[in-house]
Amino acid sequence: MKSGNPVNPEISRHNGQMGRTPLNSPQAVRVVVQQLLDAAGVAAPITPSLFRRIVTTRRLREELGGGDPAWIGRHVRMIEAELVSETSARYAVGGLPNQVADSMRSLWLMALEAARGEFAAAQADAAASVASATAERDNASALVDMLRAELDDWQKRAREQDVCIGQQREELAQVQRRLAEETDEARRVEAALDQAARASDEARRRHDEELTAVRERYAGLSKQLFATTDELRQSRAATQAAVQPGTRAVRHRLAQASEQYQKVLGAGTETNASAPPTPPTGRQNPAAR
16 A cells, blocks of 8 residues: 555554654554464464464565564554454354463464364475475476477477478489389380391391302302403413414515515615716605605
8 A cells, every 4th residue: 555545543652753754554454464374274272373374564565565564563463462362252152261261261272273284284284295296296297298298399300301202202203214214215226126136137148049040150250251261361472372373474585575674775875975966956855755
């Protein structure tokens, strides 16, 4: 609460000699104290030890958001005295002497305090169990998150591998198609090679046959040529033998004619040297041509 709330003059006197306005009002302190008791599950009767264990000046100041600790402490003690006094008046035992009633009330409060202590211990154990279970749950959740993340990673890798496998399958299919096409082409080439080989064998066979025929024909012609050459040689030898006497006679007559020609030529030269010169005429001497 803010300082604008009304202030009790009695509380102002306890607040200091200057009478300054407190940060929180007594009603705000009472409300927060009741909230702390309700949050702890405390109902009547309220003992001093129980009240002091639940309501402290530090906790109350934290809930109020600040304030004077001494002023808050005084109000806490006043509220404690009121609550304990109300509890004592509410649970008073009638018809008994005051000393016996006070003893019975003290024993009952002690038993109640012990039961509350056991309950608090059990509650603390339960809170510890809950905290342990919460920690185990958090650890399990963290493990599940880690496993889920790892599973996501594996699934991502599996999807990537599926994509890679799909691509490799497509590439394999393309390679298989190219291999089939090249296999067909190789078969066609082999068929063409076989056909070419058969054609080559047939051509070689025809060539061999033609060569054999040519060789046979050449052998016949060679024999015929040899025979003809031999006949010509023999004919020539016979002709030479036949014309040889005539040739010797012709050569003898040719030698005689040459000798006579030389004699005639010598005689003509001497005659021309002794004869007077002949005057030139209009026609040239045929001998001078």
